[in-house]
Amino acid sequence: MNGDLLVKNVRALGGDACDIQIQDGHIAAIGPNLSVLPDVTIIDGGGRLLFPGFIDAHTHMDKTLLGLGWYRNEVGSLLTDKIENERRLRRERAIDSHQQSTRHARLAIATGTTHIRTFVDIDTEVELRGFEGVMRTQDDFRDALDIQVVAFPQSGMLIRPGTVELMETALANGATVVGGLDPSAIDRDPARHLDVIFGLAEKYDVDVDIHLHEPGELGAFSVELIAERTKALGYQGRVVISHAICLGGVDEAYLGRLIDLLLENDITIMSHGPSGLRPVPSVKRLYEAGVRMCTGNDGIRDAWGPLNMPDMLLRTFLIAYRNNLRRDDEIEMVLDIATFGGARVLGDTTYGLAPGCRADLVLVDGETHVEAVIDRPPRWLVLKGGRVVARAGECVV
Amino acid sequence: MNGDLLVKNVRALGGDACDIQIQDGHIAAIGPNLSVLPDVTIIDGGGRLLFPGFIDAHTHMDKTLLGLGWYRNEVGSLLTDKIENERRLRRERAIDSHQQSTRHARLAIATGTTHIRTFVDIDTEVELRGFEGVMRTQDDFRDALDIQVVAFPQSGMLIRPGTVELMETALANGATVVGGLDPSAIDRDPARHLDVIFGLAEKYDVDVDIHLHEPGELGAFSVELIAERTKALGYQGRVVISHAICLGGVDEAYLGRLIDLLLENDITIMSHGPSGLRPVPSVKRLYEAGVRMCTGNDGIRDAWGPLNMPDMLLRTFLIAYRNNLRRDDEIEMVLDIATFGGARVLGDTTYGLAPGCRADLVLVDGETHVEAVIDRPPRWLVLKGGRVVARAGECVV
Numbered sequence: 040m041n042g043d044l045l046v047k048n049v050r051a052l053g054g055d056a057c058d059i060q061i062q063d064g065h066i067a068a069i070g071p072n073l074s075v076l077p078d079v080t081i082i083d084g085g086g087r088l089l090f091p092g093f094i095d096a097h098t099h100m101d102k103t104l105l106g107l108g109w110y111r112n113e114v115g116s117l118l119t120d121k122i123e124n125e126r127r128l129r130r131e132r133a134i135d136s137h138q139q140s141t142r143h144a145r146l147a148i149a150t151g152t153t154h155i156r157t158f159v160d161i162d163t164e165v166e167l168r169g170f171e172g173v174m175r176t177q178d179d180f181r182d183a184l185d186i187q188v189v190a191f192p193q194s195g196m197l198i199r200p201g202t203v204e205l206m207e208t209a210l211a212n213g214a215t216v217v218g219g220l221d222p223s224a225i226d227r228d229p230a231r232h233l234d235v236i237f238g239l240a241e242k243y244d245v246d247v248d249i250h251l252h253e254p255g256e257l258g259a260f261s262v263e264l265i266a267e268r269t270k271a272l273g274y275q276g277r278v279v280i281s282h283a284i285c286l287g288g289v290d291e292a293y294l295g296r297l298i299d300l301l302l303e304n305d306i307t308i309m310s311h312g313p314s315g316l317r318p319v320p321s322v323k324r325l326y327e328a329g330v331r332m333c334t335g336n337d338g339i340r341d342a343w344g345p346l347n348m349p350d351m352l353l354r355t356f357l358i359a360y361r362n363n364l365r366r367d368d369e370i371e372m373v374l375d376i377a378t379f380g381g382a383r384v385l386g387d388t389t390y391g392l393a394p395g396c397r398a399d400l401v402l403v404d405g406e407t408h409v410e411a412v413i414d415r416p417p418r419w420l421v422l423k424g425g426r427v428v429a430r431a432g433e434c435v436v
Numbered sequence: 437m438n439g440d441l442l443v444k445n446v447r448a449l450g451g452d453a454c455d456i457q458i459q460d461g462h463i464a465a466i467g468p469n470l471s472v473l474p475d476v477t478i479i480d481g482g483g484r485l486l487f488p489g490f491i492d493a494h495t496h497m498d499k500t501l502l503g504l505g506w507y508r509n510e511v512g513s514l515l516t517d518k519i520e521n522e523r524r525l526r527r528e529r530a531i532d533s534h535q536q537s538t539r540h541a542r543l544a545i546a547t548g549t550t551h552i553r554t555f556v557d558i559d560t561e562v563e564l565r566g567f568e569g570v571m572r573t574q575d576d577f578r579d580a581l582d583i584q585v586v587a588f589p590q591s592g593m594l595i596r597p598g599t600v601e602l603m604e605t606a607l608a609n610g611a612t613v614v615g616g617l618d619p620s621a622i623d624r625d626p627a628r629h630l631d632v633i634f635g636l637a638e639k640y641d642v643d644v645d646i647h648l649h650e651p652g653e654l655g656a657f658s659v660e661l662i663a664e665r666t667k668a669l670g671y672q673g674r675v676v677i678s679h680a681i682c683l684g685g686v687d688e689a690y691l692g693r694l695i696d697l698l699l700e701n702d703i704t705i706m707s708h709g710p711s712g713l714r715p716v717p718s719v720k721r722l723y724e725a726g727v728r729m730c731t732g733n734d735g736i737r738d739a740w741g742p743l744n745m746p747d748m749l750l751r752t753f754l755i756a757y758r759n760n761l762r763r764d765d766e767i768e769m770v771l772d773i774a775t776f777g778g779a780r781v782l783g784d785t786t787y788g789l790a791p792g793c794r795a796d797l798v799l800v801d802g803e804t805h806v807e808a809v810i811d812r813p814p815r816w817l818v819l820k821g822g823r824v825v826a827r828a829g830e831c832v833v
Contacts, residue, residue: 109803315760344762363712365741
């Protein structure tokens with residue numbers, strides 16, 4: 040027993056039944072009827088479905104209310120209502136970000152998530168306590184779940200003097216992405232908001248992820264400003280625009296020009312098939328145009344609402360539902376976004392199902408991969424770096 | 437043992453823990469600490485959540501592909517593509533509507549559905565075979581699930597001579613509702629389509645349920661035509677417009693006028709929070725205006741797509757998601773639509789949680805009823821007329 044595995048008889052998307060040899064946490068070989076090496080533990084996959092680990096490229100581990108008893112949500116309808124309500128709740132309930140992100144991590148692992156990009160609120164009230172708690176969780180789970188931490192000014196940055204300095208401290212101490220949000224709607228000064236964000240990115244050599252809920256032409260203007268700065272800084276491939284609701288709210292001609300800007304600057308769009316009656320970006324339109332895409336679960340059962348859970352198969356289903364994607368090839372496209380799309384954004388060059396890739400694997404019961412999206416059975420087995428981290432829907436680390 | 441029950445310690449929405457005495461299939465008493473009568477079976481609810489039976493007021497039991505192996509969906513994007521694809525699949529696979537509706541019924545019972553309104557395709561190709569199969573299922577399950585059958589011309593009525601006569605046969609033999617669809621988009625003659633439908637309704641003294649996918653002003657015109665005929669026939673309270681996508685696609689002033697028409701004629705709107713990027717009717721807007729509402733799962737894993745499953749807690753969640761309803765009181769509103777709203781439409785005057793009501797009850801684990809919508813645990817116990825029909829998520833009839 041040296042920790043090496045042979046996983047027999049599993050089916051990857053689009054492939055026949057195969058075996059996987061895992062050595063030193065990586066895929067050594069994948070193919071039909073692999074020979075059994077000495078001192079290897081054999082797992083009989085029983086013809087189950089094989090997925091690479093799911094990538095939740097957009098969530099908020101510091102503020103889930105999981106495990107704290109049901110929170111009766113009576114928040115108002117404005118974005119600022121939700122931000123204000125959240126800060127009040129954080130004070131009143133003394134949310135412990137280490138405890139909460141630990142709960143979140145265990146549920147994510149149980150459902151086959153192997154990588155997370157998490158935004159951590161930094162403001163002049165919570166300061167770096169949320170960040171420090173999540174960094175402890177990142178370390179606790181370093182062999183079971185990749186957690187990438189984003190320094191994120193949820194309550195505004197320019198409007199709260201002192202926030203930038205706190206973000207700098209986070210960026211100097213383990214945050215590897217800088218986040219921004221709604222540069223017009225929240226900070227009321229789009230050019231300066233983005234100049235500061237991109238300035239921090241350059242100073243600390245970190246990627247950028249801007250949450251953009253601004254609708255229609257206002258949001259589209261922000262997309263233009265982000266693209267200009269991406270180009271000026273040579274940051275192609277290092278910028279995500281999350282939500283980008285505006286891409287569902289401009290006319291086709293303007294959408295075409297915005298897509299050109301995204302392609303020219305290799306900007307990724309994160310869309311999670313947001314709840315709501317309003318048009319949202321068409322995942323299929325963007326994907327087929329060649330725009331890089333990723334997805335995530337956003338906030339999990341927090342002060343913003345109860346609708347999200349940390350299960351990327353549920354997320355894939357919700358994106359399909361929100362986009363009315365009913366064909367199998369369309370739902371397989373969403374699976375690609377929830378796996379390979381996210382891995383590219385997180386910069387994991389060892390991701391995938393090919394020899395040499397890290398053995399981050401999920402086995403699920405079902406006839407086809409799309410059926411698994413619809414049925415979402417408990418994950419039969421989850422491997423992270425070749426190690427079993429979940430079994431029968433339960434996290435075992 | 438006379439079949440009578442005492443269910444102890446359960447919690448209805450908005451109420452404290454209570455007991456329920458069930459005699460002769462009906463609720464004899466409900467309240468705290470009821471006394472134990474002789475010869476009564478006691479069920480300890482253990483503080484679980486109590487729901488009245490769920491009402492799926494819009495589904496298609498004759499054509500689900502459940503249990504037939506995964507169907508790889510490659511259908512085109514038009515409504516007519518889907519209708520044509522479905523007829524071809526029905527021919528090729530020789531879908532047996534009795535077998536398929538039986539599978540559907542068992543899954544519905546397992547998730548706590550106690551009443552279904554099902555549309556059965558009638559056309560000049562399948563003729564009455566689909567109808568006859570579902571009527572057998574209605575009879576098979578008469579003590580376990582109320583199944584109301586709608587004669588429904590899915591492939592068009594005027595454009596397929598002979599369809600009306602087949603519908604008449606169904607209405608003379610157990611169908612208790614007449615269905616129509618998209619009077620302009622499919623039959624190309626809205627006034628005559630609706631005249632025939634309402635004529636059949638009057639002749640057979642049955643209710644009306646029109647599937648209206650027509651967008652914007654075209655659909656709104658159909659709503660006006662339906663309201664005019666409802667008024668002329670004195671059919672207030674007997675008409676449902678299903679989907680009514682147009683109510684999400686007209687301006688606020690016109691929407692207000694349409695809502696007035698719905699209220700004046702007591703027309704119910706069925707909305708299931710449809711998949712898609714386009715705006716759809718706001719459930720909250722309609723509900724708060726006083727419009728009667730119900731919901732359902734629509735087609736389950738059929739030729740139209742795989743996105744729906746026969747679970748009304750999942751449906752409640754999807755409506756909340758599609759409408760961005762995050763507050764507890766908003767999600768409780770959707771639960772009201774999925775229970776009492778549907779019961780009104782189906783005309784079940786014995787429905788509810790009060791003494792005298794039939795004992796159609798669902799017990800579910802969870803802290804609050806809204807949490808059950810989010811977590812959707814296996815239903816712990818389902819009673820139909822005081823009889824156990826499902827336990828631990830499995831149908832037992």
